[in-house]
Amino acid sequence: MSQDKLQTFCLLEIEKLLQSNGKSLRNYVGMPVPNNSLVSQFSNLMLLRELQFDIVSLTREHDTNVLKLNEEQRVVYDKIIDCISNKRHGFFFVYGFGGTGKTFLYRVLLARLRSEKRIVINVASSGIASLLLPGGKTAHSMLNIPVELTEDTVCRIKKDSAKAEVVRLADLIIWDEAPMTNKLAFKVLDRTLRDIMVSVSDRNKYLPFGGKVVILGGDFRQVLPVIPKGSRAEIVMASINSSVLWKYCEVLCLTKNMRLTMGLEQSTPQELRSFLDWILQVSEDRCGTVVNDKLFVDIPSDLIIPVLENPVEDIVNTIYPNLVQNFCDPSFFQDMAILAPTVDNVEEINNYIVDLLPAEEKNYLSADSICGSDVYYDVGVDWINVEFLNQIRCSGLPNHSLKLKIGVPIILLRNIDPAGVCVMELDLLCEI
Template identity: 65%
Template sequence: MTLEELQTFCLIEIEKLLQNNGKSLKDYAGMPLPNVDLISAFSNSMVVREMQYDVSEMLAQHDDYFAQLTAEQESIYHAIISRVLNKEHGFFFVYGFGGTGKTFLYKTLSTKLRSERKIVINVASSGIASLLLPGGKTAHSMFNIPIELNEESVCRIRVNSQKADLIRQADLIIWDEAPMTNKLAFEAVDRTFRDLMKVTSISNQNLPFGGKVIVLGGDFRQVLPVIPKASRAEIVMASINSSYLWKHCEVFNLTRNMRLESVAQNSDMDELRLFSEWILQVGEGKCGTRIDDRVFVKIASELLIPITDDPITDIVSVIYPNLSENLNNSTYFQDRAIFAATIEIVEEINDHIVNLLPGEMKEYLSSDCICGTDANVDIDLNWINVEFLNQIKCSGFPNHSLKLKVGAPVILLRNIDPAGGLCNGTRLIVHSLGRNVITADIVSGSNVGDRVFISRMNLIPSDSGLPFKFQRRQFPLLLCFAMTINKSQGQTLSTVGLFLRRSVFSHGQLYVAISRVKYKKGLKILLCDENRPEDDLTENIVFTEVFNKIFGMFIYLL
């Protein structure tokens, strides 16, 4: 953006503020007025923000990225770029496990088009994944996807809105971590885009996503869409590759592990290769022993933590050694965590560790109430008192009682400021505990080291399982010495402890847990499930049928 363009944009924004208060720039002598020739180009602030990139910087980054592309990545790059430059529609899926360079490919595509002043919209299914993309946002916030979806849902985007205009002007849309999102969300976006794009050409209403170039990406070995109390068949049918859209999708398969090439020593490379191959076999259900229609995976002895009468203490001592001595070490909690299958076990571990920390514990209590729209539902309200609401616990939702200490790691449960690194899944370290504000330092994502201030929010759970909606005013935080396996998706750590008092219970959970680390030495597993047939076996659940539908009409094995 040139200096004149920047000045025009600022003057337009000032004019809008003045007009809201009955004034104008013309009312002030000596004030410059916006350049009339540029006003139309800056009437949409969302478009302006998507084009606020230094072209020369984007070009330099692209040249650097492009020189590092593998043959696989370069072939995909040219296929997508040609569709954009030729103004042809395209629907692609980039399939690959962690380490194959999907994110690197997205960055190369983005810098290429932005260096030519084209618009690229980068979104992801989770807040953590969106932080890895340049200018990334969550798909739900970008496209206004409804929380409750059905076969007829559409996104809440008006045809004449600024967001609709941005979508029409977008040259490429990239959506990462697609397999974890319900197919109904993609279908809602598809219906919305067809409606928006028919304004430019009526034929667009017959094309997938209205003729836009869409690139999805992800790994079907990971956790699929979460549907409470759903059957195996229902979860598989909710995946994007079960949608009517999938027959239009061209699938690219990345197979080259880039992490292997960053290892200097041959011995380390061999160990990493074997570890990566084992993780893939677990993810695809190609290893293990079948016992009574259940598949159990053997865990290598060097990964196992010996158990005593107190397994929580056992895993804490291994993953968080010398805890008290490292409280002032900002990097200590940055790359380590314990994973467990259920929120109940996670809370037990977190409560145990926070009590080991020195210092005063501060407790924050929430304010709970029934939402006004549900105050008169056809149920007996006499048994719904405040004490009952206080006892409700939901996944991804803060508890009524939040007990914290200075120095404790916490995880954010809502998207507050994705551009500033504050999104659902961001990990932070508590710096100070005020009455109305908690000060914390970011230790994950792209804004590591930033100090932020978190206040209470009004929160409404979307899946409480109750016949009414209620509101909880609380800090959107949870302790995260330990976290659920599902919550860990998108995180990359150096030290992971997998605590399996209860074995995994859904597709991809074991794969996600063991693939959060880059190297074998960073993974430790404690097995204490009483139902395991042998001491070194744990159950693995893989819905293999989901893989059978990935490669349809088009397949690119590069």
């Protein structure tokens, strides 16, 4: 991109921010304004970003990695490329347990299509998963999927918007870790894509996902949709394979464990094989002992962290070695996470890690109040005071007192600025 184009691009972004606050570049004497002869090229900045990839680098990456695909991966790759090349619609689910090379396959597809100047919408159900693929975003952020889902809701994408144009021109949509998401989200996306794509062809309103080539991927052995206090049957019914869309889906299976083939730096193939076999046995309910209707699973000794004096300290030091030296590197957190069963455990571990970091700590307090909606007219609120509200702790919301330091990892739960970062995306705090 030339210097003139870069300057125009930058000025347009500044102008957008100023206009959102009732100002303009023209309000400031001496400030340059965008080059009118170039403005038309930046009419859809989102589309421009989707096309700003290094073609030479992507071509080299594709040519190298396509040769590494195994037979199963190659079948999936050829089927997807054939659909796109021949302008046919397709709805696929790439099913495979961890280590079968789903992410590697997606990267090869991304490199191939983007090197050909094609648009690929690449999303995941969680912010952590979206970090694994270049240009990845959370599905809710990229596709404007509402938080509250019903049978009648649609994505908040206007048919004449810049995002709708990107969707319209996209050759492929990849949704990783799809089993985590409620089936209603896919129905909402299907309804929206049919509405957007009808402007291309009337027949698209009768095709799943508006005739787009869509790849869902994941493993039903892992995390399924969360139904608060839901039964096993309710969780199963909320999964994508219980959706009316599933009958249109072609399931493509990956069964070969590529991690065993390639090995890992810190594990021998035999150690890795034993671990993966144990994981499969747990996920398929093939190990453990039932005592008084309760299942007890024996955890291999090499997976147990020895506790000396402080359990939290031992866990953090084991999962995040040299944390203080590496906490400013976003990639340090990509392959590691500490999962905890309760909110209290989460708070204890988070506070310990924040205390380790050398930056100055700042404490932010929430502004809590009682909802004034008529929906709660029959709820007695006289006894509820601000102090009581401050003490409430629940999953999905930060506590009343939020301790932060520059460099601490954070996850955005709700994005007020529509042009901001992804919801549920992992970020590092750069400024307080």
